[in-house]
Amino acid sequence: MSRPAHPWIPVGIDGIAAHLGVSENTVIAWRRRSAEWVKVAKFPEAEGRISGRDWWWLADVLEWADKTGRRTSGQVPA
Template structure:
């Protein structure tokens, strides 16, 4: 199976943090704050799990970051 082209690459919390220029703790806080009572765009659901660790498609994360104003300065 061919690998997807960037930004359709799988990323974990560490990859999301690196891509958006934040700490892993910040990414985990964004996930927690995506509750029903919070009126912000919800953090994307994981696309899957590997060894019980969640992963996402980078493109989905970048779309979410743009919608919520969390994209890194070089992506504006």
């Protein structure tokens, strides 16, 4: 498994929510609804599981958030 460009920090749903300034339920909804979206970039696939919970590279999620307009100027930069 290769690491993406910086920041290559592993995050769970709680970390994604914190970085993007939304609730964990919002992240869960984005992930679920992403499977149905046709004209919007799909939410990144989880890189793996730790203790039964999915995790992602922060860089992948921030890139997705930028592409889909879900990250504002007040949020943590990539």
